[in-house]
Amino acid sequence: MKLSANLTQLISSLRCLPGIGPKSAQRIAFHLLERDREGGTQLGHALTNAMNKVGHCQTCRTFCEEPICELCQNPKRIDSGLLCVVESPSDVLAIEQTAQFAGRYFVLMGHLSPLDGIGPNEIGLDELELQFAKGDIQEVILATNPTVEGETTAHYIAELCQKYQISASRIAHGVPVGGELDLVDGKTLAHAFNGRKVVAID
């Protein structure tokens, strides 16, 4: 039995979603057709719209539908002189939810990975250097992921900062708040010991 052309096309297109194999794709397609055609139609329009209209901010490279994003237009954030470098737009979202940072961002959209052909220009470090050269940034906070590639990227940007005499800091590694000590891996625990702080007693 052959499935109809549009159904086959839908099942194979669903494979582009992360973690969806042939069996899940079929299950999703059948679910939408059987129980949620309205939702499926809406998702179709939303995908077409988002893929066509969502671009990147010309300053920080995050997702944005205007030339410059809301955060980059905010004069308070520009005046702060702080720039946080992250790997992806979801990191911006996570940091914004903490409400702890009031500077601007720069989104690399990846990390240095020479073996995959991703060099400094592929992650926008040329644009970042132009921003450094303007001289209105006092501190760069390196918030790339704590992976080998993330650390390498952070190190590379730190060297770039040194060239322009900008102070560069790396976010702290340590034991996550609310976690249990015996479930934390050795490397993190070692970082937690090395980064220990004196307990201040008032």
Next chain:
Amino acid sequence: MKLSANLTQLISSLRCLPGIGPKSAQRIAFHLLERDREGGTQLGHALTNAMNKVGHCQTCRTFCEEPICELCQNPKRIDSGLLCVVESPSDVLAIEQTAQFAGRYFVLMGHLSPLDGIGPNEIGLDELELQFAKGDIQEVILATNPTVEGETTAHYIAELCQKYQISASRIAHGVPVGGELDLVDGKTLAHAFNGRKVVAID
């Protein structure tokens, strides 16, 4: 920080996929925008096409883009006098893959569930009765799921068959092939014992 309108719309629309919560929806939206815009666009078109064009076969109710599906048009299958009743189009696909059945299907698109307001007419049993009345069906194979609702539905259809003097059979329950006996639940094992067959030695 507010996400752009189309991105927000995409994230909320993705929630219609089964098993996708707010965090996964965001992860999928960002993944598509960062790494697979082409796939996302294609999926958008595929969804719109499938939701608009895939309908139901007028005879067996499975998914189909023509008025009558390929299987229902096949004269060999019509002449077989066999009708297999299943709950969903994916069951048709699963049975077709075994290549063991050469009759027609009838897809209920659900099962009897009076508490949810799903009675005989909601699962097309009125249409099924019309087919029974024509008199060209010799045997009905009840392949609804082995759940309480599936069994109830099978029982209801078996009674309908009796009314039209059509033989009705239920697919066998037992130990799955390739499984391990100690991992099989008690009810299945009880079915396997009750349904035991004499070993034929040639």
